[in-house]
Amino acid sequence: MTTVQFDCQYCTVSLLGKKYVLKDDNPYCVSCYDHIFSNYCEECKEPIESDSKDLCYKDRHWHEGCFKCTKCNHSLVEKPFAAKDERLLCTDCYSNECSSRCFHCKKTIMPGSRKMEFKGNYWHETCFVCEHCRQPIGTKPLISKESGNYCVLCFEKQFAHYCNFCKKVITSGGVTFHDQLWHKECFLCSGCRKELCEEEFMSRDDYPFCLDCYHHLFAKKCAACSKSITGLRGAKFICFQDRQWHSECFNCGKCSxxxxxxxxxxxxxxxxxxxxxxxxxxxxK
Known part of the structure; x- marks a missing residue:
């Protein structure tokens, strides 16, 4: 009767009647298998032997007892977890350490839940509401004030000013002239109609004029040089009877x-x- 030979692929010791492990259809004694093929645990750095459960995540391996949250040390076996900088964290620790906090309620915005971002702060979607009507703003247009964020309709009802020229709402910025408001693009020279928001201008009968139009239409002329006398930037001028002079033009007509x-x-x-x-x-005489 012929005896069947059944040896360890590595050390060739007979495996008849012994515990063994198959690897790629080849038998190995337990000792050789653990020595050759065992992965090393990320936590304890010891080999994960064949009689231990090997837990794997992204090509990293742990003993079952070592697979824990790196912050609270609770087991992560068969529980949801997240990775942060190569560390494994349970969902509670991950939320406390890594998740944003709602600017309104100060509670954690849990991973996977929808959050709204505005001016570098975060809100739960249900917390990002109009300060007046308390309805969620979502991705709709909004206007922000120190007192909070407002949907456009509520802002117009509560705070809006209207342009003296076009009569439409001024949502931000604007120009004030004689206690009245204009959009910057609506504040125009009453003569040539060019925008004045970035220009020097002068007023006549409560109407604004650019310097060119004002000089052309209203400025008095120097009796000496015939150029306009504006009085701008502290410029001095001389008046005598019905005539005016620039101060630098008020000179003797003979010796200067x-x-x-x-x-x-x-x-x-x-x-x-x-x-x-x-x-x-x-x-x-």
Whole structure:
């Protein structure tokens, strides 16, 4: 009678009547199998032998007793878990450590639940509501104030100002002129109709004008150089009777010395310093 040979593939010891493990259809004694093929546990760094349960996640292995939350140390066997920076965490620890907190109720926004983000803060979808009507805003347009976020309809009812020109709501920004509001794009020169929000302008009879239009339409002219006298940026000018001069133009008509702050004489439409005025009067005699 022929005896069937049944040996360990690695050490060739007979496996007849002994416990063995098949690997790729080849038999191995338990000792050789554990030595050659065992994975090493991520937690305790010991081999996971054939008589132990090997738990695997993303090519990493644990003994059943080592498969625990790295923060609270509770077992994760057959329980939901999440990974953070190569660490395994139970859902409670993951939520406390990694999940956002609702800006309104301060509670954790659980992984997988819908959250709303606005200005760097997060809300539960049910907490992100209009401050006035308390209805969820969702992805609808909103307007934000210090007191909270508002749907457009409630904002217009509660706070909106209306443009003096187009009569439509001003939702943000705007220009105030004589206690009235304009959209920036509606605040125009009353002469040429160009936008004034980024321009210097002047007022006449409660109407705004750009500098060019104001100078052309209303500014008085210097009696010496005939250019407009605006008085802008603290510019000084001289008035005498019905005539005006730029301060730098208020000079003697003969010797050109400045007459600002000085006594002067007039003859016809000319102005003179006292010396030149006296000479001119003598010449006339």
């Amino acid at each position: 010395v400045s007459l600002v702050g000085e006594g002067f004489l007039t003859q016809n439409n000319e102005i003179f310093c006292r010396k030149c005025g006296s000479e001119a009067a003598t010449d006339i």
